[in-house]
Amino acid sequence: MKDLLQVKDLNVGFLVGKREVQVxxxxxxxxxxxxxxxxxxxxxxxxxxxxxxxxRLLPENALVKxxxxxxxxxxxxxxxENYRELRGKEISAIPQSPGTSLNPMMKVxxxxxxxxxxxxIRKRESVRTAVNDIFRRLQLPGKDRCYGNxxxxxxxxxxxxxxIGMGMITHARLLIVDEPTKAIDWALRKEVADILLxxxxxxxxxxxxxxxxxxVASYVADRVAVMYCGEIVEVGKTEDxxxxxxxxxxxxxxxAMPANGFEVMEGFMPSxxxxxxxxxxxTRCRYRDTVCSRPQxxxxxxxxxxxxxxxxxxxxxxxxxxxCS
Amino acid sequence: MRQIRxxxxxxxxxxxxxxxxxxxxxxxxxxxxxxxHLEMYDPTKMSLEDKFIPPCRxxxxxxxxxxxxxxxxxxxxxxxxxxxAVAVVLVSAALxxxxxxxxxxxxxxxxxxxxxxxxxxxxxxxxxxALAISTLLxxxxxxxxxxxxxxxxxxxxxxARGEAILLKNAEYIEAAKAIGCSNLQLLAKxxxxxxxxKILIMVSxxxxxxxxxxxxxxxxxxxxxxxxxxxxxxxxxxxxxMQYAPWMTLFPGLAxxxxxxxxxxxxxxxxxxxxxxxxxxVQSE
Amino acid sequence: xxxxxxxxLGVVLIVLWLVSTLxxxxxxxxxxxxxxxxxxxxxxxxxxxxxTLERVRDKFDLKKPVYMQYLEWLKxxxxxxxxxxxxxxxxxxxxxAIRVPNTIxxxxxxxxxxxIIALPIGILSALRHNGILxxxxxxxxxxxxxxxxFWIALILIIIxxxxxxxxxxxxxxxxxxxxxxxxxxxxxxxxxxxRMMRSSMLDVLGQDYxxxxxxxxxxxxxxxxxxAIRNAIPPIVTVLGLQIGHILxxxxxxxxxxxxxxxxxxxxxxxxxxxxxxxxxxxxxxxFGYAIVNVIVDIxxxxxxxxxxxxxxxxx
Numbered sequence: 012m013k014d015l016l017q018v019k020d021l022n023v024g025f026l027v028g029k030r031e032v033q034v035x036x037x038x039x040x041x042x043x044x045x046x047x048x049x050x051x052x053x054x055x056x057x058x059x060x061x062x063x064x065x066x067r068l069l070p071e072n073a074l075v076k077x078x079x080x081x082x083x084x085x086x087x088x089x090x091x092e093n094y095r096e097l098r099g100k101e102i103s104a105i106p107q108s109p110g111t112s113l114n115p116m117m118k119v120x121x122x123x124x125x126x127x128x129x130x131x132i133r134k135r136e137s138v139r140t141a142v143n144d145i146f147r148r149l150q151l152p153g154k155d156r157c158y159g160n161x162x163x164x165x166x167x168x169x170x171x172x173x174x175i176g177m178g179m180i181t182h183a184r185l186l187i188v189d190e191p192t193k194a195i196d197w198a199l200r201k202e203v204a205d206i207l208l209x210x211x212x213x214x215x216x217x218x219x220x221x222x223x224x225x226x227v228a229s230y231v232a233d234r235v236a237v238m239y240c241g242e243i244v245e246v247g248k249t250e251d252x253x254x255x256x257x258x259x260x261x262x263x264x265x266x267a268m269p270a271n272g273f274e275v276m277e278g279f280m281p282s283x284x285x286x287x288x289x290x291x292x293x294t295r296c297r298y299r300d301t302v303c304s305r306p307q308x309x310x311x312x313x314x315x316x317x318x319x320x321x322x323x324x325x326x327x328x329x330x331x332x333x334x335c336s
Numbered sequence: 337m338r339q340i341r342x343x344x345x346x347x348x349x350x351x352x353x354x355x356x357x358x359x360x361x362x363x364x365x366x367x368x369x370x371x372x373h374l375e376m377y378d379p380t381k382m383s384l385e386d387k388f389i390p391p392c393r394x395x396x397x398x399x400x401x402x403x404x405x406x407x408x409x410x411x412x413x414x415x416x417x418x419x420x421a422v423a424v425v426l427v428s429a430a431l432x433x434x435x436x437x438x439x440x441x442x443x444x445x446x447x448x449x450x451x452x453x454x455x456x457x458x459x460x461x462x463x464x465x466a467l468a469i470s471t472l473l474x475x476x477x478x479x480x481x482x483x484x485x486x487x488x489x490x491x492x493x494x495x496a497r498g499e500a501i502l503l504k505n506a507e508y509i510e511a512a513k514a515i516g517c518s519n520l521q522l523l524a525k526x527x528x529x530x531x532x533x534k535i536l537i538m539v540s541x542x543x544x545x546x547x548x549x550x551x552x553x554x555x556x557x558x559x560x561x562x563x564x565x566x567x568x569x570x571x572x573x574x575x576x577x578m579q580y581a582p583w584m585t586l587f588p589g590l591a592x593x594x595x596x597x598x599x600x601x602x603x604x605x606x607x608x609x610x611x612x613x614x615x616x617x618v619q620s621e
Numbered sequence: 622x623x624x625x626x627x628x629x630l631g632v633v634l635i636v637l638w639l640v641s642t643l644x645x646x647x648x649x650x651x652x653x654x655x656x657x658x659x660x661x662x663x664x665x666x667x668x669x670x671x672x673t674l675e676r677v678r679d680k681f682d683l684k685k686p687v688y689m690q691y692l693e694w695l696k697x698x699x700x701x702x703x704x705x706x707x708x709x710x711x712x713x714x715x716x717x718a719i720r721v722p723n724t725i726x727x728x729x730x731x732x733x734x735x736x737i738i739a740l741p742i743g744i745l746s747a748l749r750h751n752g753i754l755x756x757x758x759x760x761x762x763x764x765x766x767x768x769x770x771f772w773i774a775l776i777l778i779i780i781x782x783x784x785x786x787x788x789x790x791x792x793x794x795x796x797x798x799x800x801x802x803x804x805x806x807x808x809x810x811x812x813x814x815x816r817m818m819r820s821s822m823l824d825v826l827g828q829d830y831x832x833x834x835x836x837x838x839x840x841x842x843x844x845x846x847x848x849a850i851r852n853a854i855p856p857i858v859t860v861l862g863l864q865i866g867h868i869l870x871x872x873x874x875x876x877x878x879x880x881x882x883x884x885x886x887x888x889x890x891x892x893x894x895x896x897x898x899x900x901x902x903x904x905x906x907x908x909f910g911y912a913i914v915n916v917i918v919d920i921x922x923x924x925x926x927x928x929x930x931x932x933x934x935x936x937x
Contacts, residue, residue: 068832098838106836111829116851116927125847129839161927177837353763456639461870464888464907471892471900472647548769552874555771556889571772575878582779589772597767604763 014080015185015217016042016065021077023060023069023241031074032283034060035241038077039309042185047211047218049232049249051225051264053280057241058221059107062187065219066104067094081185099126103183107190109170113162119173120146120158126180145176149206168199172206179210186210188220192227204230225268229253234315237261240280240291243309247316257318257326259296290320298322298329354605360598368414377405379412379565388581398583400573406584409565410591416566418595420481420559421547428485429539432492437527439493440500441519451497457490463552470558477566480559484549491542492535499531537610541603544596551592567592629919633912640908641698644901645691698905704898708891713902717884721906723793724883727876728868730799731806736861739811743818744850747826758815765812770871774805774878791880802879806871810864817860822853855926862918866911 023035035057042048050058063069065079067087079087081102086094106112114122123142127133143158149172151157162170171191178186191207192200204227211218211231222228228235229249236246237260245258256262263276278295281287287294289304296303302321309317312327320326367374377395386403389395397406439447457465466483473479503509509526517525553559554568562569567588574584656677660669685693697704703713746755781801782790789798825831826849834848869885876885884903891899923929 066836068835095838095840098836100838104836106829106833108829112833114830114834114848114852116855117848125834125839126837129837129843163928174833177833353759452639456636456643460640460904460908461866461873461911463870463873464904467873467888467892468644468647468900468904471895544767548767551769552771555769556874556877557893568769571769571775575775578775578779579783582783585772585775585779589769589776592772593764593768596769597763600763600767604759 013044014041015044015046015082016219017078017080017083018061018065019078019080021061021064021079022075023057023064024074025070026072026074030284033241034283035064038238038241038243040236040243040246042217042219044184045211045215045217046234047207047220047232049228049235050219050221050238051223051228051235052238053223055280056238058223058238059189060241061238062104062189062219062221066098066102066187067091099181099183100130101183102185102187103178103181104187105174105178105189105191107193109167109174112174113170115162117161118159119162119165119170120160122162123173123176123180126177130181141180142176145180146173149173149176151176168196168202171199171203175203175206175210179214179216182214182216184216186216186218188218188222190222191220192222192224200224200227201230203227207231225253225264226270237264240286241283242291242319244292244319245317247313247318251313251316255313255316257312257316257323258292258320259298259326260292263295298326351605351609353601354609357598357601357603357605360594361602364414364418364595364598367411368418371411371415374411375405375408377408379404379408380563388577390581391583397587398581400570400581400584401577406570406587409570410567410587413565413567413570413588413591414595416477416560416564417547417550417554417568417592420477420550420566421543423481424484424488424546424550425539425543427481428488429492429535431485432489432494433496433531433535435489436493436496436498437500437523437531440497441504441523441527443501443504447497450493454490454493457487460487462487462549466549466553467556467558470553475558475561477560477564480550480553483553483558484546488542488546492538495534495538496531499534500527503527503530533610537603537607540599540606544600544603547592547596547599625923626916626920629916633909633916636912637905637909641695641901641905642691644904645694646687703902703905706891706896706899708894708896708899713898716887716899717902717906720882720884720887723881724872724876724885727799727802727806727881727883728865728872730803731810731868731871732861732865734803735807735810735814735864738807739814740818740857743815744822744853746815747819747822747853748845750823750826755819758819762812762816765808768808770805770809771874771878773808774801774875777801777805778878791878793882798879802875802881805879806868806875809871810867813867814857814860814864818853818857821856822849825849825852828852855922858918858922858925862915865914865918869907869911 018041019039021035021038022033024031024033038057038061040048050061052058060069064075064087069075075087077087078085081097086097086102113119120139120142123145124138127138127141139158146152146157151169151172157165157169157173162173165173175191178188188207191203207218207220208231210216218231220228220232232249234247235249235252236243237252237258238244239260245252245256245261252261253265256265260276265271266274267276276295281291281294287304290296290307293299293303300322305321307319307321309319310321310323312318312323381404383403386395386399387401389399389403391398395405395407397410399405400409435450439450465487469483469486470479473482503526509522512522512526550559551568551571554566555572557569557572560566560569562573570588571585571592574581574586574588577584656674657669660673660677664673694704701714703717705711706713706716709716742754742758746752746758749755778790778801781788788800789795792798831844831848834844839847872883873885873888875881876883877889880886884906887899888903888907890896891903
């Protein structure tokens with residue numbers, strides 16, 4: 012599979028006063044054509060910052076190092092004007108809060124239409140048809156009914172779908188989806204997940220799906236990356252991560268899912284300005300050892316299954332012993 | 337202790353304006369206190385052979401149409417003008433907060449009547465209303481204070497009432513009621529402390545404009561009467577001699593502007609300091 | 622929409638009634654003898670005698686009890702008779718009518734001037750948040766809100782009329798004479814409006830939908846015009862409406878200084894002369910003007926903000 016997006020050694024810090032607080036450390040991953048990568052982790056682990064870095068939406072006080080390649084082309088440092096050409100057309104995004112992400116003074120139809128008209132000159136009628144078509148596919152009341160509505164006349168779920176419509180109407184190759192289910196009722200969760208899946212099948216676009224909802228990630232994603240304290244601690248195929256997690260943090264996350272017994276991990280994520288030596292997770296880890304106080308590298312534990320834990324071999328062994336006994 | 341240190345750290349970094357404001361206001365305060373010692377001449381002593389002397393070494397700000405030293409009059413005037421403004425703000429803030437709190441707390445018919453009254457008062461341009469009241473009361477320092485208070489309390493009442501209504505529905509107020517706090521206790525222990533910070537910010541922001549209001553009304557002849565060295569009155573005197581003696585207008589006006597500026601800068605700085613977004617940025621350091 | 626306007630107009634009527642009643646009683650329970658005040662204001666102190674007092678009381682209906690006077694006065698006001706000026710012995714309405722266009726002209730000029738200057742500056746300083754212009758604007762706002770307008774007026778006169786001899790000192794004599802009063806009147810409004818425009822714009826710029834607009838790959842100009850300014854303007858419309866009140870209040874002082882023959886100068890004149898019908902007339906007119914302007918502002922607001930149209934006037 013050809014890599015559509017490659018992120019190499021991405022480091023992001025924020026300048027607060029005169030100090031720099033590092034929030035992303037050596038984040039590397041890639042997304043293939045038509046592949047969905049789920050990025051999971053707790054709130055504040057840096058997953059949204061990663062998304063923003065790809066979209067170049069980081070605030071001005073951010074210090075960015077590393078490389079981001081889209082179709083082999085460097086996009087992190089390219090001219091703003093050139094990147095603007097990519098936005099919407101090649102790289103698109105679905106923002107996280109449907110309630111505030113739509114302009115309250117503009118009809119939703121026009122807001123979606125703007126994605127096309129901002130890029131190319133097309134007849135008004137054909138744009139309108141395209142928008143209505145998208146709305147129909149997203150199961151919004153069609154036939155121009157939704158087009159003329161203002162965002163505050165629609166429900167949260169409908170707004171979310173309008174936002175998804177914005178992301179997909181330009182047939183972007185890469186879609187960054189930030190917490191698609193965060194502001195939505197539990198019952199609508201699967202619906203949105205289905206829409207995303209259908210999107211991928213119909214349009215073949217790749218996605219980076221940022222979420223803290225492991226359920227949705229496992230349902231939609233082809234591969235999953237787990238983030239903790241600004242680092243990717245484990246990445247691999249969805250079923251590998253879900254059924255054979257190696258990193259103690261991933262294992263903790265999965266055990267904490269309601270379906271797996273709701274066993275909550277001990278302790279809290281440390282603050283970015285106050286990280287422990289070596290492995291960030293070592294203070295909460297039950298496999299802690301002396302090697303843990305040294306910096307940890309990503310190591311390949313299985314084909315395509317990488318983990319940032321020096322003790323992965325022993326962990327796998329102990330897991331097998333557990334299964335045997 | 338740590339809080340105090342943090343406070344000063346914040347000052348150093350971002351709040352040049354606040355510091356300047358405090359400095360200016362502090363100087364003004366010193367001038368008000370030590371006015372008699374700073375004056376080189378008697379501010380009310382007339383001497384007709386000395387009239388219309390332009391600013392020079394003996395008379396830094398020049399002299400007026402009656403030969404009085406303008407610098408001494410400006411210094412003496414700080415007592416009249418600034419105390420008027422401060423009195424207005426304190427009285428109207430106290431009155432407004434009280435009325436607003438009670439009105440919001442008890443609600444009902446009285447609240448409705450009061451708020452209609454507030455609406456009506458707000459429907460007037462302030463100065464027009466103050467002028468109309470002055471007609472009723474007549475001229476003079478005290479009447480000027482009353483006239484402006486009559487208009488100004490409304491602003492505080494609105495804020496206090498809004499806060500009170502918000503608070504009334506807060507859960508910890510319900511809890512306090514449940515454990516048997518009387519209305520008076522509720523008002524004193526919960527509502528008042530919650531409202532007072534907002535009111536104080538407003539007061540600090542308002543003093544500047546109140547100084548201007550007072551000056552405007554005295555300029556129109558409704559406040560302190562000559563020969564009292566009020567700044568507004570002095571400018572009004574100077575207006576008649578603009579051709580030969582512009583300094584008569586210039587310096588009292590500058591005095592008004594500098595004192596209003598001091599208070600405005602202080603108010604602005606305090607607001608910045610208390611603006612939650614800014615505070616957050618500072619705290620995360 | 623029509624219902625909304627009617628409702629707003631109804632509120633205006635009630636406010637007018639309350640204001641007029643308030644002023645009526647305020648000036649009619651004036652300490653001292655009204656009749657005496659009239660004589661003093663018209664003929665001077667020496668003319669006061671039992672005989673003249675009696676004549677004036679007869680002429681101005683001052684003998685009846687206050688509430689009767691009030692009821693009659695209310696009837697007159699409702700039918701458009703605002704009484705006769707004590708000082709000029711002319712119908713108040715007539716005198717006001719002559720003055721109104723002058724005040725509208727002056728206020729309109731000041732209003733336009735401040736809008737033309739304040740809105741672009743406010744928008745620009747928000748776009749370059751914490752830039753040089755932004756700090757400059759903050760300084761300007763602080764300064765202008767600290768100088769009394771009557772003093773600015775006098776300094777402008779000293780500089781432009783007395784020293785440079787460019788513009789007339791006072792009065793209404795041709796186009797040049799409106800420059801100084803309009804500038805003076807607009808200074809305070811420019812400061813407030815700039816600050817409001819700036820903060821409204823900053824508010825909007827921080828909204829999620831601005832990020833979304835950027836995500837769509839729209840041109841920066843389109844993002845700012847179509848999304849930012851479109852959303853930042855409605856709150857400013859309300860602010861502008863309130864500013865009209867400040868203009869009316871400021872006009873009282875500015876007209877007085879520049880001897881501009883408007884309502885404000887007439888009002889001060891009436892206050893000084895204790896010309897009660899004139900005071901009432903002026904207050905009523907100023908309130909009326911202010912209230913009407915605010916109804917118009919509300920209607921404009923409803924036209925540009927779909928949310929108001931939708932909910933029929935109940936602002937969200």
